[in-house]
Amino acid sequence: MCGFTGWIDWTDDLTKQYSILEKMTETLAARGPDASGTWISPNCALGHRRLSVIDPVGGAQPMVRTAGDDPFVIVYNGELYNAPELKRELEGRGRQFLTTCDTEVLLVAFMEWGPSCVEKLNGIFAFAIWDSAEHKLFLARDRLGVKPLFISRQLGRFVFGSEPKALLAHPSVKPEIGPEGLAEIFIVGPARTPGNGVYRDITELLPGHCAVVSRAGVSVTQYWKLESRPHTDDAAATAAQVGELLRDTVERQLVSDVPLCTLLSGGLDSSALTALAVRYYERTGQGAVHTFSVDYVDNDKHFKAHDFQPNADAPWIARMSSYLHTVHHPVTFDTPELVNALREAMLARDLPGMADVDASLLLFCREIKKEATVALSGEAADEIFGGYPWFHREDAMNAGTFPWSLAAGMRAELLAEDVAAWIRPLDYLGDRYLDAIGEVPRLAGEDDAARRMREMSYLNITRFMPTLLDRKDRMSMAVGLEVRVPYCDHRLVDYVFNIPWEIKTAGEREKGILRHSLEGVLPSDVLYRKKSPYPKTHNPSYLGAVRQKLLEVLSDGTSPLLPLINVKKIRQLAESDTASSNLPWFGQLMSGPQLFAYLLQVDMWLRHYKVAVR
Known part of the structure; x- marks a missing residue:
């Protein structure tokens, strides 16, 4: 994992602006504490900060490969989990490799297949490739938007980077917001509208999209999206397929040349990943899996159960660590640390975020980084499998708005009267909801109940899940920790999206099909534990x-x-x-x-x- 930035300018000689490139690149030092590199030409400037995970020696960036006399230059943030298969295919087509890193695989894949290479990738990624012969920049972002990519389109200029702070370090990008940005901050959040960068001059390249920047302008193309198809597998076959996809995904994501661990809350999602990791480590003779959990001083005294957190994690963490024989590392924070970290968490996002939940995650990742460089997390299982309480509540299902926005009217009352009149927050929220509903891929013949559950799944995957992925990326990369999210494998998401609700809730339980797929992997009490989210302080x-x-x-x-x-x-x-x-x-x-x-x-x-x- 890394951070990159740069810009294209058709009106100026960028070789005279190296100091700006250095400044932009340095803003991303936390994302890439291991190395720094730049590449500059009259029309293209690229900067990179590296966190070494695969081939620490050979994977330096920007990476350059030539075709004849013309260089192709890549800056890249992410991991390709099918890099070995792609490399073998490319070698079969006569391509040669100088390193063992996935960066070179990605660059050579582009040189071989051009923009269509993205359709072959399995991984989490954002990258930019400068084709000097064509004088074009190609950018792409992974299908679910796990890795960020912010952009700023200007007349004759295109600025981009892994985080807004890199763009804001360019003199042409200003920290300004208008009514839409304020609505995103005060009403739509925490689930920002896809593509909206909040700052007036900044947007995001959407998940599953790629772009070509040339003298003719900027052309954006969607190469992947959720599609609705009939589901023909019965419950048993569905559980088997979910289990196989999850196993394959976890094993691909356990590849690392640096220390790796899992985040363990004792819940279904993280326990499943840890159990699968333990099985793989045992089979391949890699020793014990290290696990990490987070808690807060005196939480045991002040915890009170409610819909979103029905029980405390600590006893379940101990249960799973003992059952799986992991080397467990509990991490505990107190109130002063959480309060002091609010500012650092905001700086990591370049925006206000999820407050104490962001702050504690940043602190947690910092402690993990002392022992490991890569972690596996259970993020996104609830959005994909329908685990949140709002999937099962009539008021949320029939509210005519996002299920996490039921109290938007109360939040709107917190705005100054003139600001509310200017941004019209509830109208803005309503428009964004209609936009989202209008995107839902329909399936002919579905009844009203099935149609609504498909809508709920789509809203959660495309609107709520991205804010959690953004949070996980920004808080972890702020301390140089790479977090991988197996539940976001696009093959798994694509398959589960089309599972009918009655099979998803097999056994009349939330995430029932996931539980069914893990029978024999987890003990039954953990397998059927009620959902509990990332813990927060109750002190x-x-x-x-x-x-x-x-x-x-x-x-x-x-x-x-x-x-x-x-x-x-x-x-x-x-x-x-x-x-x-x-x-x-x-x-x-x-x-x-x-x-x-x-x-x-x-x-x-x-x-x-x-x-x-x-």
């Missing part, structure tokens, strides 16, 4: 800390946050005796402490980036 000291800091911001007349919000209402909330850690003020995803921490991040973001609102 009332956290509420007290973020509430006090927010009240200080509300009393600071220089805060750029104040003109945007209803200060009186938010002060009343912060001073309320009922602003407890388990009260869902603003929907299932933002309790009182999370709201206060989020507003603190917005204030930090506006100040640090000197964001202009206009």
Whole structure:
């Protein structure tokens, strides 16, 4: 995993602007702590920061290969899990290789097949390749958007990078936001609209898309999308296929030349990945699997069960680690660490994010990095298999909006009156929902119930899942840790998307088909444990800390946050005796402490980036 950046300019000689390229590249140092490289020509500048995972010696970037006298140059962030098969195919076509890294496989694949090479890739990736003979830049992003790629289109210029901070280091890209950006920050979040970069001049290359930049302009093409097809396998065959796809995916993603571990919460998703990893390690003689878990000081004293977190993780982590004989590393954080990390988490995203959940993940990844460079995570299983409570609640199913936006009206009331009139937040949210529903691939003959469940699956995979993938990428790469997400293998996602709901919920349980596929892999009590999400702190000291800091911001007349919000209402909330850690003020995803921490991040973001609102 790495970070890259660069730009194309048809109006200037970029060889005279090397200092800008260096500055842009350096902003991504955390993503690539092991090496740095640049390549520059009159019209194309490329910068790269490397985190060495495969072939540390031979995989330096930007990587250059020539066809005749003409160089092809690549900068790349990701992993190809089918690199060995692609390499054998390319060697059979007469291609030769100088390294054992997947970067060279990807570059040679492009030289052989051109833009259609993306259809052959199995992995998580974002990359850019400069074809000097054609004077074109080709960019692509993986099918599910695991790896980020931000872009800025300008007259005669095209700027790009793994994170917004790299683009903002270019003098032509300004930290400005308009009404859409504010709506994304205050209403649509945490699930940003795909492609929306929040900053006025920044967008994202969408998942499953590629682009060609030439003197004629920018041409964007979608090379992959979810498709609806009839599902012909019965429940038993479906479970067998899910199990085989997951096994193959995990084993492909266990390849690494540096220490690797798994994240273990004791839940179904992470326990499955860990169990499959243990089986593979035992079969290949690789020793014990190392596992990591996160918890918070005094969580055992203050935990209260609710729909989204029905039980605590600690006993289940101990159960699975003992059962699988892993080398387990528990990590615990206290309130001061979480509060202090809010700013660092915001800087990692270049935007306000998921508050304490971001902060704790960043701290967790930092501790993991001390022992490992690669980790496997159970991210995305709930979106793909239908595990969230909102898949099973009528109010969410019939709300006519995103299921995580049920309390958007309450959030809109937190905006200053003139700001709300300007951005029309609920109209904006409604339009984005209609856009999403309009994209859903339909299947002829489905009844209303099946049609609605297909819509819910599509919304979760294309709207909610990307924000969790973005969070996982940005918090992990901020400390130089590569996190792989086996449940996002496009073959698995494509197959599961078309499984009928009655088979997905086999045994009348959420994620029933996944549980069925793992029988014999996990002990039955873990196999049928109720879903529990990434843990957060329940310590009332956290509420007290973020509430006090927010009240200080509300009393600071220089805060750029104040003109945007209803200060009186938010002060009343912060001073309320009922602003407890388990009260869902603003929907299932933002309790009182999370709201206060989020507003603190917005204030930090506006100040640090000197964001202009206009």
